[in-house]
Amino acid sequence: MTTPTIDRPGSTAEERTRAARPGAARRGGGSRVVLYVVLCGLALLFVAPIVWMISTSLKTQVDATVSTSLIPSPVTTGSFEPLLSWDSKDPVLRWFVNSVVVATVTTALVVTTAALAGYALARFRFRGRGLVFSMVVGTLFLPGFIFLIPNYIIVSNLGLLDTLTALVLPPVGGAFGVFFLRQFFLSLPDELDEAARLDGASDYQVFRSVMLPLAQAPLSTIAVITFLASWNDFLWPVYVLYTKTTLTLPAGLPLLQGAHHEDQPLIMAGAVIASVPALVVFVLAQRKIIESVATTGLKG
Amino acid sequence: MATSAPSRRAAARVVTAPVGQPSGNRPGRRSTPWLFLAPYLCFFGLFVLGPALFGLYVSLFDWHFTFPNRPFVGLDNYVKLFTPGTRDFEPFWRSMGATGTFTLLSVPLLVTLPLGVALLVNRPFRGRTAFRAIFFAPYVLGVAVVGVLWRFMLDTQHGIVNKLLGMVGLPDTTPWLQQLPWAWVSLVGATLWWTLGFNAIIYLAGLQAIPRDQYEAAELDGAGRWAQLRHVTLPGLRPVIVFIVMITVLASANLFGQSYIMTAGDPNGATRSAIMYMSETGLGQFRMGAASAMSYVLAVVLMVVSLLNFRFLAARRDDS
Numbered sequence: 001m002t003t004p005t006i007d008r009p010g011s012t013a014e015e016r017t018r019a020a021r022p023g024a025a026r027r028g029g030g031s032r033v034v035l036y037v038v039l040c041g042l043a044l045l046f047v048a049p050i051v052w053m054i055s056t057s058l059k060t061q062v063d064a065t066v067s068t069s070l071i072p073s074p075v076t077t078g079s080f081e082p083l084l085s086w087d088s089k090d091p092v093l094r095w096f097v098n099s100v101v102v103a104t105v106t107t108a109l110v111v112t113t114a115a116l117a118g119y120a121l122a123r124f125r126f127r128g129r130g131l132v133f134s135m136v137v138g139t140l141f142l143p144g145f146i147f148l149i150p151n152y153i154i155v156s157n158l159g160l161l162d163t164l165t166a167l168v169l170p171p172v173g174g175a176f177g178v179f180f181l182r183q184f185f186l187s188l189p190d191e192l193d194e195a196a197r198l199d200g201a202s203d204y205q206v207f208r209s210v211m212l213p214l215a216q217a218p219l220s221t222i223a224v225i226t227f228l229a230s231w232n233d234f235l236w237p238v239y240v241l242y243t244k245t246t247l248t249l250p251a252g253l254p255l256l257q258g259a260h261h262e263d264q265p266l267i268m269a270g271a272v273i274a275s276v277p278a279l280v281v282f283v284l285a286q287r288k289i290i291e292s293v294a295t296t297g298l299k300g
Numbered sequence: 301m302a303t304s305a306p307s308r309r310a311a312a313r314v315v316t317a318p319v320g321q322p323s324g325n326r327p328g329r330r331s332t333p334w335l336f337l338a339p340y341l342c343f344f345g346l347f348v349l350g351p352a353l354f355g356l357y358v359s360l361f362d363w364h365f366t367f368p369n370r371p372f373v374g375l376d377n378y379v380k381l382f383t384p385g386t387r388d389f390e391p392f393w394r395s396m397g398a399t400g401t402f403t404l405l406s407v408p409l410l411v412t413l414p415l416g417v418a419l420l421v422n423r424p425f426r427g428r429t430a431f432r433a434i435f436f437a438p439y440v441l442g443v444a445v446v447g448v449l450w451r452f453m454l455d456t457q458h459g460i461v462n463k464l465l466g467m468v469g470l471p472d473t474t475p476w477l478q479q480l481p482w483a484w485v486s487l488v489g490a491t492l493w494w495t496l497g498f499n500a501i502i503y504l505a506g507l508q509a510i511p512r513d514q515y516e517a518a519e520l521d522g523a524g525r526w527a528q529l530r531h532v533t534l535p536g537l538r539p540v541i542v543f544i545v546m547i548t549v550l551a552s553a554n555l556f557g558q559s560y561i562m563t564a565g566d567p568n569g570a571t572r573s574a575i576m577y578m579s580e581t582g583l584g585q586f587r588m589g590a591a592s593a594m595s596y597v598l599a600v601v602l603m604v605v606s607l608l609n610f611r612f613l614a615a616r617r618d619d620s
Contacts, residue, residue: 022511047434126334129333146595153588153589235556271448289386290432294502
């Protein structure tokens with residue numbers, strides 16, 4: 001567990017040892033100003049495009065073409081209004097709803113199936129376990145693009161082309177969640193389920209009432225990663241969906257760009273709508289997401 | 301209803317009653333793990349294991365999506381990719397070259413710059429978490445938003461980038477997305493902005509895993525900041541650097557969205573990536589046999605590159 005206090009100056013071991021030596025402390029103080037200046041410059045570079053996107057979406061078309069100011073004058077939500085009506089010819093609101101449905105259902109399915117499978121692979125001994133596990137892990141090393149053509153044919157044979165179901169189902173077969181949760185369930189002590197079994201709990205009860213509550217942290221890691229990946233998925237929806245009203249936001253944005261390439265505020269309004277949920281999830285779960293990347297990145 | 305273990309249920313904060321029969325007679329224990337596995341394995345078989353093999357099968361046919369007649373052609377789809385003068389030879393290898401160019405340009409930057417950022421953010425100071433979050437934020441946006449955003453910021457006439465350059469007296473007519481060195485600068489730059497934070501976070505985790513006492517020992521030996529970086533930090537980070545190189549090469553080889561949205565492959569297909577050409581062939585023109593063959597050729601090339609990377613970087617570890 002990381003504690004929040006680690007970010008406060010003076011609380012880490014390095015800081016304390018540095019403070020103990022006067023020479024080092026003086027050097028640290030001098031370079032601190034430089035550090036802040038460099039970091040603030042960098043941070044500006046990273047934030048500016050996002051600020052520009054939001055600011056442009058609130059401008060009039062003339063203001064956006066003429067002015068370089070980040071402050072819109074006048075501030076207008078005029079670009080959002082045509083996008084947010086259900087029957088708009090640029091049905092961004094529908095794309096938004098589609099994206100929410102796809103990302104939510106995908107996440108629920110991935111978390112459920114991966115938890116069950118990861119648990120079975122970690123805590124049952126049975127014939128074929130090694131084989132199943134090595135097949136699942138083996139596919140982690142396959143590049144995603146080799147699935148594109150065959151999955152398109154499969155989805156088409158299932159009659160799912162141009163449906164949101166075509167976006168939801170394939171990611172559920174992904175191996176990462178199973179692998180990640182198996183590693184977690186392996187780390188729990190055997191005594192846990194033995195005690196529950198003595199009390200007469202069934203296998204499913206042990207899983208549901210003993211194991212799952214303990215797995216909240218790794219489950220939410222998988223949930224956050226899956227949601228963001230699904231929300232932002234681009235290549236697959238671009239080709240699998242083609243009716244204007246069934247698109248997701250990432251698949252719709254290039255369409256919007258093609259139809260209104262002179263109307264910057266309108267397209268940036270679309271981009272803002274596509275970013276807001278991801279940014280909200282990020283702001284709310286910032287620490288969680290960054291930790292997920294750090295841990296899963298290293299383990300993966 | 302399960303009433304056999306109320307205390308445990310309370311402790312576990314689970315309110316919902318489990319489904320099925322929680323009575324003592326447990327159903328065949330041999331099948332239990334398979335019941336847990338079954339939902340996942342259905343999806344795994346249908347959308348991962350199946351297609352991995354089915355794709356190979358498709359690549360052996362002249363498989364056109366809309367034609368019922370799909371003659372078996374053996375390795376012909378592969379042979380054609382290596383035969384000059386065939387329909388796909390020139391554009392396919394050109395697109396492989398584009399992906400290669402992008403990888404060569406972006407990987408060195410995405411391996412070194414995030415390390416620099418991670419080193420800056422790794423020191424203890426006020427606001428550290430905020431900076432960490434800011435550098436990571438673009439990564440959550442997704443390639444469609446990033447592509448559209450930069451496509452408009454880099455617009456030759458109306459883009460903010462050229463306007464700002466003009467304001468400080470620099471040339472303000474650079475065709476960022478239409479002409480050649482610039483199109484690469486734009487694609488690499490946007491990708492850098494998008495994913496730098498991701499690599500930095502992984503570096504940061506690696507940095508925090510290096511034991512403190514190694515730095516203390518180095519300091520006792522009189523090593524300065526620079527010497528500590530060379531003799532403690534970099535060797536300690538070696539496995540993380542290898543990992544970053546591998547995942548960044550793979551990510552760069554997957555180039556699609558940036559070119560698709562920002563340059564549409566322009567000028568003249570020069571920035572059309574391998575995946576772009578493959579998906580156009582398979583899902584645009586529906587020549588799926590040829591496209592499957594392309595995907596496996598690209599996969600093999602990637603595997604070779606990854607193995608070479610690993611060999612090279614792992615061998616260097618033995619030297620030091």
